[in-house]
Amino acid sequence: MKLLSKLTKNGYQNYIIVILFFAVFxxxxxxxxxxxxLKGQLVPIVVYVxxxxxxxxxxxxxxxxxxxxxxxxxxxxxxxxxxSATLQNSIPNGSIRLVFAIVIGAVFAGVIGFxxxxxxxxxxxxxxxxxxxxxxxxxKNLLNITYVGLDSKGLHLSTKDIASMNMKPDGITILNGPxxxxxxxxxxxxxxxxxxxxxxxxxxxxxxxxxxxxAIMALRDNRIAGEAxxxxxxxxxxxxxxxxxxxxxxxxxxxxxxxxxxxxxKFDFNTSxxxxxxxVLGGIGNMTxxxxxxxxxxxxxxxxxxxxxxxxxxxxxxxxxxxxxxNNEKARDALTGLLRRFRKKSVKEGTAxx
Amino acid sequence: xxxKVLSLLLAGAMALSLCACxxxxxxxxxxxxxxxxxxxxxxxxxxxxxxxxxxxxxIGPLTGAAAIYGTCVANSAQIAVEEINAISGxxxxxxxxxxxxxxxxxSVNAYHNLMDWNVQMIVGCVTTTxxxxxxxxxxxxxxxxxxxxASGTAxxxxxxxxxxxxFSDPNQGSASAQYISDKKMGTKIAxxxxxxxxxxxxxxxxxxxxxxxxxxxxxxTTTFPDDNAxxxxxxxxxxxxAGADLIFLPIYYTPASxxxxxxxxxxxxxxxFGVDGMDGILTLEGFDTxxxxxxxxxxxxxxxAKDDATVNFVxxxxxxxxxxxxxxxxxAYDCVNVIYAALQKYAAANGGFDVTGVxxxxxxxxxxxxxxxGDFSVDGLTGEAMTWNAAGEVNKAPxxxxxxxxxxxxxx
Numbered sequence: 001m002k003l004l005s006k007l008t009k010n011g012y013q014n015y016i017i018v019i020l021f022f023a024v025f026x027x028x029x030x031x032x033x034x035x036x037x038l039k040g041q042l043v044p045i046v047v048y049v050x051x052x053x054x055x056x057x058x059x060x061x062x063x064x065x066x067x068x069x070x071x072x073x074x075x076x077x078x079x080x081x082x083x084s085a086t087l088q089n090s091i092p093n094g095s096i097r098l099v100f101a102i103v104i105g106a107v108f109a110g111v112i113g114f115x116x117x118x119x120x121x122x123x124x125x126x127x128x129x130x131x132x133x134x135x136x137x138x139x140k141n142l143l144n145i146t147y148v149g150l151d152s153k154g155l156h157l158s159t160k161d162i163a164s165m166n167m168k169p170d171g172i173t174i175l176n177g178p179x180x181x182x183x184x185x186x187x188x189x190x191x192x193x194x195x196x197x198x199x200x201x202x203x204x205x206x207x208x209x210x211x212x213x214x215a216i217m218a219l220r221d222n223r224i225a226g227e228a229x230x231x232x233x234x235x236x237x238x239x240x241x242x243x244x245x246x247x248x249x250x251x252x253x254x255x256x257x258x259x260x261x262x263x264x265x266k267f268d269f270n271t272s273x274x275x276x277x278x279x280v281l282g283g284i285g286n287m288t289x290x291x292x293x294x295x296x297x298x299x300x301x302x303x304x305x306x307x308x309x310x311x312x313x314x315x316x317x318x319x320x321x322x323x324x325x326x327n328n329e330k331a332r333d334a335l336t337g338l339l340r341r342f343r344k345k346s347v348k349e350g351t352a353x354x
Numbered sequence: 355x356x357x358k359v360l361s362l363l364l365a366g367a368m369a370l371s372l373c374a375c376x377x378x379x380x381x382x383x384x385x386x387x388x389x390x391x392x393x394x395x396x397x398x399x400x401x402x403x404x405x406x407x408x409x410x411x412x413i414g415p416l417t418g419a420a421a422i423y424g425t426c427v428a429n430s431a432q433i434a435v436e437e438i439n440a441i442s443g444x445x446x447x448x449x450x451x452x453x454x455x456x457x458x459x460x461s462v463n464a465y466h467n468l469m470d471w472n473v474q475m476i477v478g479c480v481t482t483t484x485x486x487x488x489x490x491x492x493x494x495x496x497x498x499x500x501x502x503x504a505s506g507t508a509x510x511x512x513x514x515x516x517x518x519x520x521f522s523d524p525n526q527g528s529a530s531a532q533y534i535s536d537k538k539m540g541t542k543i544a545x546x547x548x549x550x551x552x553x554x555x556x557x558x559x560x561x562x563x564x565x566x567x568x569x570x571x572x573x574x575t576t577t578f579p580d581d582n583a584x585x586x587x588x589x590x591x592x593x594x595x596a597g598a599d600l601i602f603l604p605i606y607y608t609p610a611s612x613x614x615x616x617x618x619x620x621x622x623x624x625x626x627f628g629v630d631g632m633d634g635i636l637t638l639e640g641f642d643t644x645x646x647x648x649x650x651x652x653x654x655x656x657x658x659a660k661d662d663a664t665v666n667f668v669x670x671x672x673x674x675x676x677x678x679x680x681x682x683x684x685x686a687y688d689c690v691n692v693i694y695a696a697l698q699k700y701a702a703a704n705g706g707f708d709v710t711g712v713x714x715x716x717x718x719x720x721x722x723x724x725x726x727x728g729d730f731s732v733d734g735l736t737g738e739a740m741t742w743n744a745a746g747e748v749n750k751a752p753x754x755x756x757x758x759x760x761x762x763x764x765x766x
Contacts, residue, residue: 266457308416
């Protein structure tokens with residue numbers, strides 16, 4: 001308990017938000033006061049919150065624009081699916097299999113993140129953004145030609161077609177090139193997602209508050225000054241980048257095992273941008289903002305279904321309005337003023353009660 | 355203080371989730387096996403009439419890159435529903451079409467949205483990938499699905515409540531190979547397919563397997579990705595160098611039109627053989643239809659066929675939406691009519707049937723029993739005497755068409 005309280009002392013409000021979110025929705029869904037629509041979105045919400053947190057580590061804390069984050073998510077997702085399918089017979093328990101899938105998915109995505117970070121982090125600014133974009137597309141196209149099968153002899157891999165895997169007749173195809181994963185057994189749950197989210201928060205917030213995190217932020221604020229102080233820019237940026245990639249991979253595994261099918265095409269440029277929108281709207285570097293923005297913006301398109309064909313238009317208008325309001329001095333002052341008044345009031349009430 | 359509050363909260367949340375986990379598992383198991391009881395409990399009114407209002411959901415891409423298919427399905431289903439609603443006031447269909455942007459995640463969201471609307475059965479999804487995701491959900495919830503156009507095998511595999519109105523991809527691929535072999539159309543075959551697309555890859559895989567079985571010689575297999583479908587000179591040159599006299603194109607009509615154009619510029623004129631995705635090539639804007647002369651395709655529906663049903667549907671569609679419907683629309687029109695026919699058959703056999711308020715799981719078992727009953731067959735726009743097997747696949751004859759003087763002409 002002492003260790004837990006030590007680990008969670010930074011940004012404790014984020015843990016409270018997540019736990020409250022979980023408690024409220026768990027009560028609502030166990031008493032049946034929640035629509036199917038929202039219930040089906042609980043896992044995706046958690047996944048996108050984790051993705052936003054992970055990207056915020058790169059964009060907000062490390063200060064580098066990454067446009068290929070969906071790539072890491074897809075590595076984690078497909079690794080997780082393969083792990084889960086392979087362990088299906090040896091570990092019948094879904095939750096334990098999910099833990100394996102998430103851990104191995106995160107490790108794979110971390111390794112890919114490391115490999116990519118070697119060339120990418122030699123660049124900075126716009127160039128880095130473009131190269132991450134390219135790597136995201138490369139990952140997608142490589143997955144498009146990846147065929148993975150499983151038979152009694154083990155895993156088979158091919159980059160040509162199913163036939164060239166030479167599987168035994170009892171073999172099943174796990175990844176079928178552009179058709180992606182078919183017939184995945186769904187094992188992701190809201191509870192497991194929340195546990196993962198809390199772990200991710202612990203990792204990110206403690207990394208940011210550590211000596212390492214201060215070095216990462218110092219290099220973000222002034223690379224030359226940081227390097228003059230003896231900080232290795234490549235090393236610290238790489239720590240942030242690889243951690244972020246691994247977290248994205250874990251979110252991907254959770255996502256992939258929540259649907260019975262998944263295609264590589266899903267993780268294109270648009271998904272990367274979507275996550276970047278969450279981060280920018282929540283405030284770059286602001287973890288609480290990322291959590292709230294990702295959750296709200298995931299639910300919003302579904303809420304707008306009443307607008308039918310115009311819903312994506314309305315969605316865009318809402319995005320623009322939020323951007324304007326959060327960046328407008330007057331609007332922000334009005335909002336903080338309101339919050340301050342509310343806080344004063346509650347403090348007064350608190351003292352009166354005592 | 356803060357720490358205490360936090361630890362309390364944590365402990366509370368954990369305890370709560372444990373109880374919630376225990377209770378949430380119960381309904382799933384009961385939902386799966388209440389079907390048999392439900393079928394017996396249907397009220398028998400005695401007159402054999404179908405009454406009430408059916409809540410029918412449609413899921414398809416109404417926006418995004420595949421919107422042309424989704425909107426046509428939604429519009430055509432609307433036409434069929436209006437026709438049925440006009441027959442008599444006793445039986446009505448309420449239609450609700452939801453957008454899935456051709457994305458599995460959005461499609462599952464759309465499905466849950468329909469569930470909140472108390473949907474009783476679903477016509478959809480339009481495209482394969484979203485349909486696989488939704489059919490898995492529908493299978494555990496016991497919602498009946500009849501898809502107009504999701505042709506992948508994984509859509510119906512292992513799911514007794516999901517049926518297809520279109521040919522499945524393997525059927526199309528092997529039917530094409532069979533057709534080419536039977537009619538001796540070519541000796542050296544080249545294939546150009548889209549390896550970034552589930553539909554195209556699916557047909558190619560079964561075509562190649564069937565061709566090997568029939569002894570057809572595939573001399574060249576080339577691919578192109580989704581986002582780079584503009585230049586096909588490399589693929590065509592390889593086919594030409596290999597001496598192919600027939601090119602099989604299991605792709606959609608937009609890239610196919612470019613292939614035809616570039617082959618004609620190269621002065622290369624093999625026989626081109628397409629599948630149902632090729633339908634639409636004659637109405638493509640800015641395409642010189644003389645290039646498509648002699649192209650052969652297997653398709654279940656032709657918009658300028660002269661039979662009464664097709665003429666009726668196409669004129670209504672044109673009046674209402676100002677376009678010529680494609681094959682997806684005809685499939686959706688058939689889907690609604692097939693459901694209507696199935697419910698009528700059930701009503702006639704059970705002395706009347708009131709659909710209002712029948713739960714989706716009850717209706718699911720009823721429709722499965724009719725579809726797999728053995729004597730259920732429907733004539734539609736896309737085929738005569740369509741029947742279904744227990745695996746959910748449709749049985750109807752493919753029609754071979756050749757393009758002559760800018761119009762489809764039947765090959766048979």
